Amino acid sequence: MKKVFLVSLLIVLMGFNALFSQIEKGYDNFDVSVYARSYEVKQMDDLKWLEPIWDMISSQVHVDKIYLETHRDMVIVDEKTLEKVKKFFNSRGVKTAGGITLTVSEMNRFETYCYSNPEHRRKVKEIIELTARHFDEIILDDFFFTDCKCELCIRDKGDMSWTDFRLKQMTEAAQNLIIGPAKAVNPRVKVVVKYPNWYEHFQGLGFNLETEPPLFDGIYTGTETRNANAPGQHLQEYLGYQIFRYFENIKPGGNGGGWVDTGGMTSADRYAEQLWLTLFAKAP
Numbered sequence: 001m002k003k004v005f006l007v008s009l010l011i012v013l014m015g016f017n018a019l020f021s022q023i024e025k026g027y028d029n030f031d032v033s034v035y036a037r038s039y040e041v042k043q044m045d046d047l048k049w050l051e052p053i054w055d056m057i058s059s060q061v062h063v064d065k066i067y068l069e070t071h072r073d074m075v076i077v078d079e080k081t082l083e084k085v086k087k088f089f090n091s092r093g094v095k096t097a098g099g100i101t102l103t104v105s106e107m108n109r110f111e112t113y114c115y116s117n118p119e120h121r122r123k124v125k126e127i128i129e130l131t132a133r134h135f136d137e138i139i140l141d142d143f144f145f146t147d148c149k150c151e152l153c154i155r156d157k158g159d160m161s162w163t164d165f166r167l168k169q170m171t172e173a174a175q176n177l178i179i180g181p182a183k184a185v186n187p188r189v190k191v192v193v194k195y196p197n198w199y200e201h202f203q204g205l206g207f208n209l210e211t212e213p214p215l216f217d218g219i220y221t222g223t224e225t226r227n228a229n230a231p232g233q234h235l236q237e238y239l240g241y242q243i244f245r246y247f248e249n250i251k252p253g254g255n256g257g258g259w260v261d262t263g264g265m266t267s268a269d270r271y272a273e274q275l276w277l278t279l280f281a282k283a284p
Helices: 009-015 038-043 047-058 079-090 118-134 151-157 162-185 239-250 268-280
Strands: 003-008 030-036 065-072 095-100 103-105 137-140 190-195 218-222 255-260
Touching (some): 065 079, 079 118, 118 137, 218 239, 239 268, 255 268
Parallel strands (some): 003 255, 065 095
16 A cells, blocks of 8 residues: 655745656655645635646645645635635646644644634534535644633533543544534545644543544544754654554554654754655555
């Protein structure tokens, strides 16, 4: 089976500065997907902006699929633009799928939606329904978690620990706000969740690796270990291999591939190493 790599569109844009003929042929042992944030997808409505950029990208790497994000940071792409952009990529032989990042404000310390808040719950449902109307595959970027401690969450938590409460809450949200509404709108849709490289720290913010993998149609592995010496996670290189092997066992046959980006990168070699580790881990 081919390996699958998913990289950020912005990363690809930063890497190339010359135009060449498009690479038509794919790769023998892996497929390449790119992910475009809602900010860039909105800009794609202007084909004069999009065409030269895509020519630049496709001259350097054969792209099999692009994930078009419909929401991030309360920025929602209108449906007319989604269809226009889908047509652009499909006409070039590139498959399209939907993407969602469930942040209210990524810049505000990664603020996510509150799944105790009725207004937020309605908004999440609206976003997934919009996306399911236009795509047969949707991937959730790795912000499907919660760190909220508002009065509503404190009330709903009761005597539970924050970890137990969040694990229960996010399982319910996956069922009733994400998967159920998506499939009600589009019975063909496959809903995939991407998990970050958080090592043993998933449960504290509600990533339920016991209940969620059976619920979702697939998972995706964030093998992005980035710069081990940079502030933040300090993830060591070998964890990119280890996390993939771990996720292979929480949903056997359902791990779609490895996701890397240049966040925190200071070396092109270190970026490439993330891809090598994903290959060595036998990404499907």
